[in-house]
Amino acid sequence: MNLIEDLKWRYATKRMNGEDIPIEKLNVIMEAIRFAPTSMGLQPFKVLIVKDKTIREKMKSVCYNQPQITESALMLVFAVWKDGYEEKTEEFIQLIADTRKQTIESLAEFKNRIFGFLPKVDKVAWATRQAYIAFGFGLAAAAMLKVDSTPMEGFISDELDKVLGLEKLGLKSVVIMAIGNRDEAKDYLVSLPKVRKPKEDFFINY
Ligand SMILES: Cc1cc2nc3c(=O)[nH]c(=O)nc-3n(C[C@H](O)[C@H](O)[C@H](O)COP(=O)(O)O)c2cc1C
Incomplete structure (x- = not known):
């Protein structure tokens, strides 16, 4: 397994052939995201x-009628919490307590830190940044x-939320991922070299 070779192999696939992917592979992608x-x-x-x-x-x-939506094996939709952050934080604290066999009281300071932080940020923007990290892991x-x-990112979020009924789940779609198999005959990108800035222009050594 060579991570860099794998990253060079991947590309933002424009055309897929509609075939499924093995469930075992989907499970690994989901666990990487989780x-x-x-x-x-x-x-x-x-x-x-x-x-x-x-x-x-x-x-x-x-x-925008992008063909990958239906040519993929499946779509992953990353959707952030719109509200209910306090209540969900309480649930999270309970999860830590259960997982690590700790008392709720021992987590009070941590919980207060979260409760102090949340009002200071744009919660949806902050949650979106978190979702993108997991999104990268999935890719x-x-x-x-x-x-x-x-x-x-080429989708109309409010409209997608309606299609998927996200409003009633308190969620907002932020980014989506097509998963499937490239159609080599139809995808013009398949044989094009990857475009990336040279290392010297990209990294700054201090
Ligand atoms: C957050 C994000 C949103 C993107 N949105 C789209 C999209 O809607 N449709 C699409 O075909 N490609 C989309 N791309 C693909 C980029 O154009 C592509 O990743 C970039 O040109 C680099 O090429 P590569 O991924 O093939 O290496 C998106 C990429 C990222 C990271």
């Missing part, structure tokens, strides 16, 4: 796994499994 770090560990988002073709057809119309995991993927 195990990504988040600020304070709060994981303030959910990931929807959309396989249903009818739903994906509806999604496509609010994603890297897919590459390591030789599963094709497309990171996608």
